Structures are given as structure tokens and as C-alpha cells.
Amino acid sequence: MIKSLIFYKTTAAVDNTGEVLIYKSLLEQLRQYGDVIVDDRHKMYAMFHKWMGVENNERLSRFSDRSFIASMILEAIKGLVIKRQVAFVTGVGEHKYTTIKSAVKNLLAACFLALLKVLRVKVVRIGMSIQLAGRLTRDSEKILSIFVDHYYVRDSLSQEHCLKAGIKKVKVAPDLSWGYAVNQNSWPKNSTQITNIMFSFRSSIYNDDLKKIESLKVAIRFLADYINSNFDCNIYISYQVTQDKAFAEEVCRYLAIYFDNISFVKEQVTLDNAAEYYGNANVVFSNRLHALLLAYKFGALPIGIIDVPLQQKIVGIFKDIGFPELLYHIDEIKSISISENDIDETVQAIKNVEKNNTRILNEIFVKIFKP
Template sequence: MKKNIVYYHGKTQYFNTGDALINKSLIDFITQFGEVEINLKDAPDNYLKDLKIVSNRTVSKSYLSFVFQIIKGIIQNSKKYNQIYFISSPPGHQFGSGYKAFFKELIVAFSYFLLYCFKVKIIKIGFSLGPLDARLKLLERFKTNFMSSYLVRDQISYNYAKNLGIDKVDFFPDLAWTYDVLPKEDIKNGVFISFRDQIFTGANNEKYIEQLIFTLKNIIKSNFSKNRIVIGFQVSEDKQFCDKLFQLLKQEYNIEFISEQIFLSNAHIFSSFEYVLTNRLHVALLGFQYGCIPIILTDLNKHLKIKGIFEHADSRDLLIDISEPIHLINNKMDLIISSKRDIYEKLIIKEDNYYKSSLIKLKEIFND
């Protein structure tokens, strides 16, 4: 019986453990449905170690070189495979503006057209969408003409795509929900803290940082002053800001700073904490996989990616808005702490539902 083959362009932000997390989960899924060849151009050893790729073929090529390799393989082995799939980009967050981004996506659109002509089924999966400027909106809608599946990870992105006229949009949970680990049965105590200093890369964030630090200090004072407090980071660019938080907080509290980046290979560190307090989506969800209650602290009016994913998971109670008055934030924290067991059990049920719905959707895609 002929097999499927899945080509996956997996080049991503290799310095971000969150990207390793969702890519590992995706690769574990798609290997169930055929042979897999993954393009991981310039991937460092620690990233490959986190992905634990053993049986799959990997290559290191530019995007277009990888596309032309796929076409060459189709011509040479046209009868070898049942169906050929192309996962066009890693899961994550797609947004952008300007001519540079437009021409980059124009090349992608051209590649989709070529692969479509060779009857390749193009899949885009597990991502958030927006904001896009006017040119990129038109181009994104145009690209979907060549796609068989267009799967976003939250309701906000779903509505955004629908408003662009992308009718084939569907939902697929963030892949961190379906990452499979065996948490160590450590005694849980205290809170793990990890923050970035901005919502979007390159934004002016002085006011955001000021509000974030003010609110974080008040939350610690009211809720965690007598607990174990540890600061660490999953993304290399967050180290400087996390160290800044450590320097500010160590004057008042007995606090630790983990100076080495957390990778999937040492993420079991989360097993010893009750709570994760962060503005990083995949710090929150990786912490949850190890038994922590994930609490999001950010500007919810701007941080729509996290807001959309947690709201879709019926977890609005875990979203703390730094723009709210401190007494309301403290009331919300009191409710989280008093209801932590119920909150965690609800998340476990949601995770199980997400896994089942993800598997059903992938079977539809690869066995249609």
C-alpha cells in the first residue's frame, strides 16, 4: 500500500523554546500519517536535541530550494506515494506590514502555486493571524486559493481570517496543549516567573514595562511574599529583562534566578512549582504540562494572541490585565489561588478535548 509523504518547512526561531515545543508536538502528530521530511536550515544542536528527531529525514536548505527539491522528488517518484503534503510554515504567530514582508510572502505565494500545479496539498496549521497591512491581507487571501487546509489556533484569528474572506479557515488548538510529558511527582511550592519586555518585537514599551513591573510587585507582595520565587526564561532574548526583574525583586524577597535558558530537555524544573506567572504563551502552557497553574499577566487589549487562546480554552479567569486597578487584580488572584484545584482539573479536561479534536482533524486531512 502506498504511503503519504509530508514535507515540512520547519525553520523557525530556534532560540525560542516555545517554538521547539509546538514543533515537537506537530512532528509527533504528522509522523503518524506518512513519511516526513523536515527542512531545518541552520538549526542548532540544542534545538535538534529538543525535537528528538530520529526516524525522519532532515535537510538544511533555503525555502525555495526546499520547494524545488519537493518538485524534483515528485517528478522522479510520481508513483511512489499516495499523496504529497506540504506544511508551509511552523506554527506560531503571523503578522506584519511593509514592502519587505509583502515581497517575502509574494515568493511564498509563487511557491504555493507551483506546488498546487503538481497536486501537492498545502497545509497551514496551528497559528495566530494578524494584524496584517492592506497588501498582506489581500495576499493572504490569495494564497489560500492553493491551500487545502488553513487552521488557526484561536477565535480571534478565526474571525480575522473570516473578515479577510478566507472561507476555508478552521480551528486547530495551539500545539502546546497536546505536547506529551510525564511530570515528575515533585512537591509543589511557589511560583515560577518569566516575562518578556514587550508584546510585539520592536514596539515602544516603556509604559507597558512600567505597568507590568508595578503590577507584578503588587501580586508578589499580596500573594507570594512567603513562597519560593524563581525567575527564569525560555527565550534567549528575555534573559536581560528577567535579570532586571531579579535585581529589582531580590531587594525585598528571597528569590532565585536561573541564568541558563530552559529547553524542553530540562523543562521538568516546572514540576516543583504550583504557579507560573508570565506574559509568554508557551512558558504558561509548558508549565501547565508539568502541573502548574498558568497565570497570564499582560495588557490584554493588545496581547490578543494569548487572550484569544486562553479565552477559547474557557480560561478567562487566568488572564490578569495590568491596566486594571490593583484591588480587582488582587481579588482575581485570590479566586485563582482558592480555586486552583478546580482550575487545574478544568484545564486537564480541556487539554484532553483538544487532543481528541486535533487527532480527528488530522485524520480528516491526511485520510481524505
């Protein structure tokens, strides 16, 4: 039987370790079910594809002189003749549809997917959080979903949005990061005493809302006060996204006025060096989903300091895994309690969730790509 040909859309923030994490995890899954083709024609994604681990034979530039869309359509036509299944995989990441422009884009995408369905292409949307505001955006997403064979969101709150829009085929697939495996027990750590704590925060969710940014800094100061009152440890300020570096430096300068155990991690935390940083941290505080979901893989307790109304994807995922108590709203954080004795127990409980979610993901991909 001829292997499936899988066209994989990889348009993401190019300097975001969290995006690399989920796209790389999905790539590793797709390789098990066919030959993967990634559009590498845009130079801005060159480093992103390198971090993802895209092989030369998976690059569109090595496969065809045509565009990504033209290549997919041509291969779909050929597939009808030689009986080869062609698939189009898309949807990864956070999607907020709130404007007429986004609704129009959805309708144009629906027209394209309708053509693919005529050519019997298997269309898969997976790995996304979604928010739909307004009837027009809800209706446009509902129309688009008609032409999607497998429609998966990554949390129950996104599923609720879709069901309210009339998308009955929507199902939940665990966040793709759960399926990314790291080498276990390859880093030293003092598990009986808190010695290193990491902060990894973004201010970009607020754009230029100085009041909100100040609230975030107040919450971070509260954390530093608590840590220094209860533990003899180091606090490291890090970042997983290049865009976050300036705010990380600002936080470091701000905290250094009050405390002498503050250090700045100059290099971006990536999948390649995460073991060095998260592997030596006992606790990681962050308002980035995949800083939290990467840190626990290396034995660090992930605690989210988030803006609940603006960061529903984090709320949804932590609710689904049964750990909403690991999240604190920045405007309501009055107290926090960390027990050195509970860290290993909580991290192990999250790893048990990871094991179950990885099994679920594997079963979902078997179902998607079964002959």
C-alpha cells in the same frame, strides 16, 4: 500503499522553548502519516532541530543533495508517476502581516504554492495565530489561501481576521502544544500549600518602550507584594527564551531590593528540565503563551499578566478554552486572588480541555491525511 512524503517547514526562533514545544508536537503528529523531511541545511537551526527530536532519516541532508524547495518539487513530480502523496506543512507560530513587504512576500509564496498545486502537492497551513492590517495584506493572504488545501488557525480571534479578509476556508485547530504529552505524576509537589511560585516574563514585546517596560515591572512588583502578604513561599525568576534572560535578571535584582525570597533560575527552562521547575511550582505567572501552556502540564496554575492589545494570541486562546479569568492586563491589575484550594481544581479543568483539544487535533490530522 506507498507512505506519504511530508516536507515540514521549521523556521523558528532557535532558542525559544515555546517554539520547540509546538514544532515538536507537530512533528510527532506528522510521523503517524508519512515520512517527514526537515530542512537541516541551515546551521543556525541545528540545536533547534536537536531539541525538536528530528531523527537522522528525517533530515534533508540525508535525503537529498538538493535544496528543500528543489527536493519537494522533484519528489512531487516523481509522486505523480509512482502515485505517492507529497505534502508541504507550514504556518506554525505567530504571523503579523502589516506592511507592503509582507504582502509582497505573501504573493510570491502564492506563486510557489500554485506550482505545488499543479504538481498535486497537499498544502497545509496549521498552528498559527494571524493578524492582518490593511487591505493589501488581507488581499494577499486571501490569494495565498486559494492554494492551501487545509488552512487552520489556532484561535477564534485569528479566524475572525481571516474571515474579514474573505478567507472562507479557515478553520480553528487547537494550539499544537495541547497535543504534547508529558509523564504524569513524576514530580513531587505540595498540593495543599503554596510553597513555590515562578515568574517568567519577556520585555521584548515593547522593543525599547521604557514606559511600557516600567508598567510591566510595576505589575510584577504588585504580584510579589500580594504573594508575600498572603503566602510563605519562594519566588523564582525564570526564562524560556534566551532573549528573556537579561530582563529576568533585571526583575530579580529589582525584586530583591524589597523581598528576601527571590531567586534566579540560571538555566533556561526547556522541555527537558520543565518537570524540575514547573513540576515544583504551584503557580506560574508569565506573559509568554507557552510558558503558561507548558506549566499547567506539570500541575502549576498558569496566570497570564499580559498587554491585552499587543498579545491577542494569548487572549484568543484563553478565551477559546473558557479561562479568560486567568489573564490580567498589566495596566489594569488592581487585585488578584489565589486560593490554595482552587489550584488543583482549575488545573484539572484545564487538563480536561487538553484531553478534548488533543482529540480534536487527532481528528483534524486524520482528515488532512486521509487517502
